[in-house]
Amino acid sequence: MSTQGLRGNMPTYMFSGVSGGSQKKEAVKARTAVVMADKKPRYQLLKRRCLDQGVLFEDPEFPAEDSSLFFSQKPQVSFEWKRPHEIVNNPEFITGGASRTDICQGDLGDCWLLAAVASLTLDQKLLDRVVPPKQNFQENYAGIFHFWFWQYNEWVEVVVDDRLPTFRNRLVYLHSAEQNEFWSALLEKAYAKLNGNYESLKGGNTLEAMEDFTGGLGEMFDLNESSSDMYATIQKALQRRSMVGCSIDISSSAETEARTPSGLIKGHAYSVTGLQEIKYKGKPVRLIRVRNPWGQVEWNGAWSDNSAEWKMIDTSEHRTLNMVSKDDGEFWMAFEDFCKHFGKLEVCNLTPDSLYGDSTRKWNVSVYEGKWQKGSTAGGCRNFPETFWTNPQYKLRLHDADDGKNDSTLMIAILQKNRRKLRKEGVDLLTIGFAIYKAEPGDDHLPEEFFQFHASVARSKSYINVREICQRFQLPPGDYILVPTTFQPHHEADFHGDGFSIMSDTWLMKEKSLSVLQTAFLKCDNDNSGTISSYELRSAIEEAGFQVNNQLIQLLVLRYANDYMEIYFDNFIRCLVRLETSFTPVQKYTAPLMWLYKYMYNII
Template sequence: MDPLGPTSVASTLAKKRALAAGFGTNSNAVRYLNQNFEALRAQCRSSGQLFCDPTFPAEPESLGFNELGRNSHKTRGVTWKRPTELVSNPDFIVDGATRTDICQGALGDCWLLAAIASLTMNKFVMERVVPTDQGFGDDYAGIFHFQFWQFGEWVDVVIDDRLPVKDGELLFVHSAEGREFWSALLEKAYAKVNGCYEALSGGSTTEGFEDFTGGIAENYDLNRPPSNLFQIIKKALEAGALLGCSIDITSAADSEAVTRQKLVKGHAYSLTGATEVNYRGRQEKLVRMRNPWGQVEWTGAWSDGSSEWNYVQGDCPHARSEDGEFWMSFSEFQRNYSRIEVCTLTPDAIDDNSVKHWSVSKFDGTWRRGSTAGGCRNHPYTFWTNPQFVIKLDEEDDDPDDGEVGCSFVVGLIQKNRRKLRKQGEDMHTIGFAIYEFHGQREVHLDKNFFLTHAQTARSETFINLREVSSRFKLPPGEYLIVPSTFEPHQNGDFCIRVFSEKQTETPNVSRFATFNTLRWSGHSHDFLFVVVLTGTDIKTDGFSMETCKVMVNLMDVSFTAWGAEHQGERFSLNNTIYQQLVARYSDPDMTIDFDNFVACLMRLEMMFSESDDQRRERERLNKLHCSTSRVVKNPSDFSRAETLTSVFFLRDLQEAGCPPEWLHRARPEPGEAGS
């Protein structure tokens, strides 16, 4: 889909209107695939039939496409059964959701299960994802629902409770106890959102963190940790953040290999606690870990049953059961693990008013081949075509004791819906972003010359083929330009950028041109518009309104006879903000534009551009007359587009539309380019 076309503009405006009305929040989630949980459950109870989800059927295609495909040996003999067919007395949740309810099955989604395990540590956040209005009681109808954050909005996902079973056991996630099914059903709902179960194989815990909270995740390399990492971990846990960690692998043979002290390489763990204990007269830092397998635990110092616990004075957090959870010293943790992931929650996901809330800003964008997919800075002649976003940092942090002056913020770049494309042979792009200090007009998309003459101020730590790349920065107050990109140019994709900051951040808009194509005046009929209206059958119209007729008369009033050859293939190129304002002004509530409004919009654009051209020519004439005097303002080629569109009509029309006076630009297609 063309990111600059009317369909995407209408969609963007519709989403903005919905969000402004409260839709897409966790308390008023969007119905995924337009399925209404309450209505469907009532319908099933009325009919006496258990729900069967037609959008995610109990068929091989819901399992996967390759290793879990229809003819795979892994799926041979798989059947689908409801919990009521597996155990005599199933429960949705028994005595509250806990980390021990989550045991991995035959799917490589330990990253997801580690995120789910962390989710159980925060009851408030847990209930935002796993609604409590369901179960196997009197209202049971074979239907369940879960809520996930998806790229800026919360969606309510409905599923039936038929689960894949092999040899009488659940094929994928299951509870250690056997009759508790919330985790298996949650995994199924998440598989539905991503296309199939196999699409969940392999990933980063941060992905699950964000989809369960709407928060933003950071990664810390434990080979180069910040000096205050333990304090960061403790504060994050106290603030309700979700944390995960893993051990890097050096080869395929290392994947899920178990070390001598029973740590699993390439495996995602949850970090669920951090404390200090008095050990033999000194303070010892400890962290609590959880293996989502539900077993295979660390056997080194501070493990279950180790002698170190005998010398702890005061409160002792020691646990002895074989449940996948264990303690280890912070120093051992840093030596054995490779990275840690911390997910900071959005203000609405925190129910503790004492916790410091961060400000959140969000941008959406697209990369399109030949238009807005310029690649990274290695491609200087196309890099400038990438989307550009401005943030303004006004206030410094309230941390006088940290020895640093500046504004702290975290930038996260997420590529959208890439897991769904795995069925089509596609996967994650390699993505990253650059940040530039920026002064000047905010509404101008900076061109190649700016990036050839200015060094980046900061950048993402790496370009990597994960769903999200995020980095934390501390920069002086000022305006900064964020340029997200794929590593290679000409790669299509949709993305969103979020900025979490300790202080409020201003986010002015900077966007590429959007092309509003006029009707293509071709063939022998130069009076095409009137031929369509008078004789056509494809376009239904009740005639033009008085306002449209006035606009048409005004346009024709200046020595007009017919459309000339110069109008062949003409088009208008508009800033995206103006483009969206035009759609908002002239569209109906269902985001369509009727023919009358389309013509009115078209005529007004023609009049605005004509006046702009007249003013530009007049400026050029005056400049030539005064080119040798000190009163020359500037070269005509340097005039900003805002300066060429100052007519009273232009200002009045945009004010009526509710948008600020922006700049527009008249553009003609290159030779051979279609004009319609």
């Protein structure tokens, strides 16, 4: 398993959500500001067209060709693309409910993805969001299926046909233990399409897929350095339906997928599926359940499937643990053995405080889109003082301290965009990090000389070549400047940034200003579709208090409308902020947009 990971130029929009106790119903909203129901799914339109024409869907964007399989090589054997009903007589989308045992790895090094899929099956609501139910191969079958993934602060629908690569009538890649079940294979295909092709899925970080499945926040723990309360951390994560994965560190690429004497695989992604404390010889023993996405090859030490320990406990404990002795890739082990053998723990939280405290809290979420551009904003880390100051800079404001504390909680996440999709062009993940500096209220951009005399007050733990880095800090209330950077200067990449801080009463009042813009948008959404047409854009802009000419409207439509000439609410907000920042002095901002400018606009 290779390392992968990142996210700030102009912030796009902001939203708030509830986190903490009501995890299942409310907290997921914290990073799902763009609601799928507001979109017009292509799936329904394409499926209806196929049914009306009496044809099966063939995806022109992801054809049944080698280009969808590989970008750097040709297959050594000839694969045949087949629809499920050409492979088995009675194909089913899901048989008896989706479960972690439906996940069996094929001939593709994407164990990181499969470990995340296995974790996804543990929560039906999360699964249903990614894998919409009621898809089948019988009623109104048209050879078309769809899935949803979280990409850079919005849910994206991916539509695929059901032609799958096979060899000798067997699926080549991800498959279910049930030969007539195909949801997991089609999910992998949709994720491959999202990232360019199947080969692009080779090697990765489980957190990457977990975040794409949930919109959650990923945190990584070093089991060799973590404190003694790691058991409680994992317990709380599983209780709150966070997704949890683990892996064994490797010292060189030669160790990748090397099997240890204990039956564990190095450099390989596993999912954590359970945690339980039982009585053994009169003493409490902590156990953890882990799953290998291969669907086989298991731990052979204490508490493994056929170990002597199971004979020493009551059969009721067997039932509590749902113990099944078979080579299905899932096994129990003592928690102390887990910490001894595994090196990394990955937790994807649905909200910033899933692992910390039980109270319900409001979070202020700042969203940024940015770019490290060679020659202007790709300044590298502090090792390069001549250019460091040219990196993108973002103003952060922590309003209030946490209850009963002097400091305020801040989480920063920086994510590199589209690096996996760009692999076919020779692009790889950059080594990234960030630093945070104390600023004065009037500081919007810190000059070169500032960094010569001031140290950062917080920074990322390390620079690393992963898609996303995420870290939690405790800082006094006040103004700060966030500086995301690559390690080396002159390296280019697009990135996305999120900043999470506890929401103050002041912010909650400002949040109401958004309703003015929502009202303008909804007033022009004549068909209640969640979008406005390009022709309705002028009316919506005028409702928001602007006057624009025909030439400017044409430019705005080109910039903010999609291929169907529709504008979603998030792009409507971007459009208004662009108008405001382009033509209005800051001091003369309209009330609804003044707060948007102050908290959203990139300071560079």
